[in-house]
Every structure is written in C-alpha cells, then in structure tokens.
Amino acid sequence: MPDSESAAAPPVGECRATPSRLETRVGRVRLKNPVIAAAAEHLIEPAGIRAAIAAGAGAVVVKSTNESQAAKEQLGKAEYVALDSHWNPVPWGADAPPEVTLATRSGLYPGDFETWLAQAVAMDAEARAQDCLLVASLILSGLDRALEMARQVEAAGLRALEFNIGTPYASQAVKGAVSTELDPKRVGELVRAMRGATALPLWVKLTGQSERVPELAEAAFEAGADAVTMAGRLLGMVPDLETHQPVLGTSLGIGGFWNLPLTCHWLALTRARLGPEAHLIGINGARDGHDVARMILAGASAVGIASPVMLRGSGLLREALAQLEEYLAGKDLTVEALRGRAADSRRGFADMPPLQENWRRYITEETTP
C-alpha cells in the first residue's frame, strides 16, 4: 500500500487541468469519482478501509463513532441476515442473489474515540495518496460531545466530516445511543451548532423515516451543511413462519435494491425544492454502476454504497466504477452533465396526457368482460 502523499494525484478539493468524466464536486470538495464507500462494519478496521481505497472509491466514510457506551456495546449484540425474495435467509456472501434484502441490528465503532481518530488519521494518509477523500463520521448522541469530537477531528487534520443524525435505530436502541431526527427545526439547531464547531466540509446524513426529507435537507443547508446525504435506512420486521418470532428477535434496519426508487424520489424532490447548488449524496439501494447513474440522474453529486460491499466485498466498488465509466462513455457524458436530468424532467400526475382506458391492459384476462 502507498504510505506517502507523494503520488501524482492533485489534492482533493483542487481541480485537474482536464477533469475526467467521473470527476464530481460535493459542496466544496472535488472527488475523483462519485462512488463513496459508505460506513458499515467492513470499514471498522484498516483492512476494509484500505480495500475500499484500493478499489478506487472517490471517498471512504469510516465506521461511525460517538461517546455512547451503549452504542459500542450494541455492536457486540449486532446480527445480520440476508433474505431472498421469499424472505428466506440465504448464506451471507458474494453468492447471495442480487435482489437480497439485508436486515441488521448494527452498533458503532467498538473502541475509544482516541483509537478511532488515530486510525482515521493513518487511513487518511493512505487515502490522500490515492486521491481519495477519507471522511470521518460521527453519529449524534450528546451534542456537546459531538461538537468536541468534531473539533478534534479537524485538529487532527482530517478533511471532511459526516454528521449522521438519522440512523434507523433510535427508537429501538438504548435511549440516547443514536439519533433519528425528524424535526426540521431541530435539524437546523444541530447543524448550526456543528457548523459553529468545525470549518470542515460538513455532510449531514438524514433519516429516510420521514415524509419531510426535503424539509430536513433544507434546514441542514440553511444551517451551513456543505452537502446532505439521503436517506438512511428504514426499520422493518420479518416474522419467521416456523418459530413465529421476528427474524433475529427484534425490529431491524432493512435495506436492499428495492430502496433505490425511494432514494431517487427524495433526491428529485429535494433538488426541486433547493436547486442544483444544494449538493446531495444519494444513499440506500445502490448496488452497481447503473444504480449510481440512476441516483445521479435523480440529482446526486455522489452516491454511497455500504451494505452491498459489506456483503460482497470491495470488488463491487471497482466494478461499479467500471460500469459507470462505460455508461458515461457510451453516452459521451460526464457525471456533472448527467446530474439531475431525470429529476428536472419529472412531471406531476396532472401534467400527464389522458390515455384511452390504458388501465385495461394491466389487469388479467379473467377480470375483463
């Protein structure tokens, strides 16, 4: 692995003379490409972070931390299951079917803050050498501690911070371990406080468990966020037909390819409300380069991929990048030219032309006279 910053890549945040097709901007920062290795268990330790950097990710968001002991201990109780389209468990690994749903009860980085920070700094040096942005990630527990940690992240020389205030688990975990913020006013207060604590590029990660994702995003931008990541996973419960118990015993964070349309909807609605200058990061449901392109078409400047990489390995990031590059080359487009095209041509139901009993073509023969 490279261990110095002497490689030829320009610093993240500066533009190349001839930008590549894949280059993108997220708020103030330039990324060499829009594929972000997003936080989950495979980014707890250096090996997984290195693998994501080596796979070519434009950015890597490391596994989150906070001061809550309960959130750390929750990792010790974490369980994970991959379910097929009939809700039956399948072996965890790269051979799982593409339409798999992942249901989990995750926790946070298990070590102390100092260890987490030292590791992030070491990984950042390796990321810089590959023109990759390493992003620190804090999940809100207590605000004062979050602000203090952010100050230390900046003082340690890290280059960007994601502030996750929208985990799926707040209602299920020990009180105060993590947060699911649903009120735009509170989002504004939290982000304003964080903005006051650090000058770093600040990405705010929001919940998807809301009808008001665009309003939450607006509040975050008004309070000084550089970008907003949308949207966090949902909670679900899968009953087991044999045991009559919930699978893994509790409600779970759930995700899968099927969430992509929801993410795209939130991206498009937010772009319509806030305009293209509000930089969005799509997350939740992308599993390959075409899905990354779909989220970019919906308005994302960059796209996070987490659970598919945890399940299948970092090669998925490499393949996603190759597929995205091939797609863009085929269309002779750049990421920036693609961004928001579908969102901007999205119409309301009332704008659509009348069709002659179109619905009849979509019911079975037995139900037609």
Ligand SMILES: Cc1cc2nc3c(=O)[nH]c(=O)nc-3n(C[C@H](O)[C@H](O)[C@H](O)COP(=O)(O)O)c2cc1C
């Ligand atoms: C097991 C697991 C652990 C996760 N841990 C974190 C975390 O520490 N911090 C965070 O911000 N998001 C975390 N996430 C959320 C992911 O970063 C991502 O938002 C979510 O999984 C949806 O994206 P995906 O469809 O690519 O998995 C975790 C997700 C999973 C499945």
